[in-house]
Amino acid sequence: MEPQPRYVWMAELLRRPILSGELAPGDRLPSRSRLARAYDVSEQVSRHALRLLVNEGLVEARPGAGYFVRTPPDVHRFPRTDRFSGAGVGPLHTSEYDVATERASGGLARRLVLQEGAAVFRTRTVGTAEGEPVAVHTAWEPTALTRGTLRSPVDAPEAGVLERLAGVGVGVDRVVEEVGVRPLRAPEAASLRLPPGRPMLVVERTHYSQGRPVETSDLVGSVDQCRLVYRLGLTRPRWRRP
Template identity: 40%
Template sequence: MAFGEQPAYLRVASDLREKIVNGALPPHTRLPSQARIREEYGVSDTVALEARKVLMAEGLVEGRSGSGTYVRARPVPRPIARSGYRAGPGTTPFRQEQTAEGVRGTWESRSEQEGASVEIAERLGIEPGDRVMRTRYVFREAGEPMMLSTSWEPLAVTGRTPVMLPEEGPLGGCGVVDRMAAIDIVVDNVAEEVGARPGLAEELLALGGVPGHVVMVIGRTYYASGLAVETADVVVPADRYRIAYHLPVK
């Protein structure tokens, strides 16, 4: 193969991808069979199979048991707005994560104590094994799961206080900033880091995705005068949402 020349299976996948993108193969259309691909492109069964695998890994097609491989409907990505902290009534965990105006969402959560892993300890500036409160959330918009979030708060900060459990007590369901203010801790900045990776099996199951789908992960940490008071991982399906930042210029 000459320098810069694509392998045959990638050339076939590229042509089929183009047909999917330009509508020649619209959503829910059955992808040409392996035999048809072999004949149309003059390639082997192995090349035809690998080309189909590429399209499946890219999320453009899906297999249906006993029926064949079909073009997937491509959702129009919706924005998840990230702007600074918003004070005032209604600053709930959902509003903390999804700040787009007009969004009405629900969430469910579960909290439990655990020892901090090496990674979480580093993010919180504590020792591995130190006790933290871990809270897992599933956020829904119009009943559809849209994001997952797992947060960790050091019990050295919140332990034996009214805000030890994020979803219980007098400030249950409020955001981090308001909860910390209730115990005289002033949150003054937040850091976020955005990355992407293949979704874990349990994440995709919760979000309604299929194996191989990519998720975006927002690693977020709240600080009060340099002290990390909460860190979280927010997981969003990359094919359905886009992260949109709108930040003030100071």
Template identity: 40%
Template sequence: MAREAPYLEVAEALRARVRGGEWATGERLPSRARLAEEYGVGRNVTQRAVDLLIVEGLLEGRAGSGTYVREPRERHRMVRTRGEGGPGPGAAWEVHSDARVPAPADIARRLKVAEGDPCVRTRYEFVADHQPVHLSVSWEPMGLTGATPIVLPELGPMKGKGVVARMRSIGVEIARAVEIPRPARATATEAALLGITPGDLLLHIERTYYATDGRPVETADITVPDLRLEIAYEIGLGHG
């Protein structure tokens, strides 16, 4: 039988040592150079092994300090459905909207408007158990909502009702939502906002809502830290 890649063997050995209690929660591991010497492998091998355990949530890297055993943290579940998914019970959010923001090229493409067309951009920070659990930046074309009471998503008569109900209130029926999930690593800015470590695993979700006539009416970029949330897609199959 073929051997596993060397970094997987080192990762498994380190995993066993951590779970066996050789290093306590919050304790720093030996340097990667020392681990490489101990296992008789190159530093690039221990680097890949440690990176894998960081992605798994067993370890955490601290810039300029080293690698530590991470404290276990509870993960919430975000259920994505044909409606709107959220981080679960007990969640709240902080929100800030800006009107008349020119649509950047990628947003213009997603909303099928001209680059520079005025949009409302709304930034959300979702919080549960006093911790930030995910981020979202939503864009809506002002050509659709600008003259209506729902121009600012979290103000007015439809505050907190969500995109589907808000659009219905102005006679726009949502027919479908498209989500494109992409794995990524946290940038320094994302890590600071989410209270995680740069390089931690994230899921970026690009979501767009479409009306019954095919128009995109809202698009959002949702940033989900893997160590805080697991994503579950709930698919209704209907009857027939």
């Protein structure tokens, strides 16, 4: 087995009192030079060790002040199996709701199986907690489904997608989700007040009717604040007498 790098060893020694609660949120860690002397390593090793803990979200670096144990962020849990198939920002508060008409292209056109340039309704919703944006939900659906009715996202903003589409005779019978991490894009970054490019948790959800995609959406949130909750029903195995 290859020897463990010194900075990984040192990070583990610093990690233990943080995870155990011996060091509380807000506590200041010793400086890089003091850590180097205490653990008999170079400052480069102590710098890498602290950087590792920063990347793990356990420590924050404050310019000019040093390194501090990070206060754990509030975690928000998003139920993914509710009967309404609600893909919005609940349980967060809705602080922004915007509907516009766009032209589908590239990946969006493929997700909805539309021709390039087909018109779609784009709905963007921002979810907040204590006034701070946490997640943004962007949904797209072909305008041909509900335009000219009272069931479009423009005319029925409070209705869920299942209810709206059912009102025009489109019954959703399947939902598919893909969960992953990707860089934050510019429109989402503006809504979340974060710099573009930051890794974010993304849930791609698509609603189908008789094999045809009728709506697709992205739920984008911070990887350290958002959790997805899935409740899965299981079929009990039949007991047989031996």
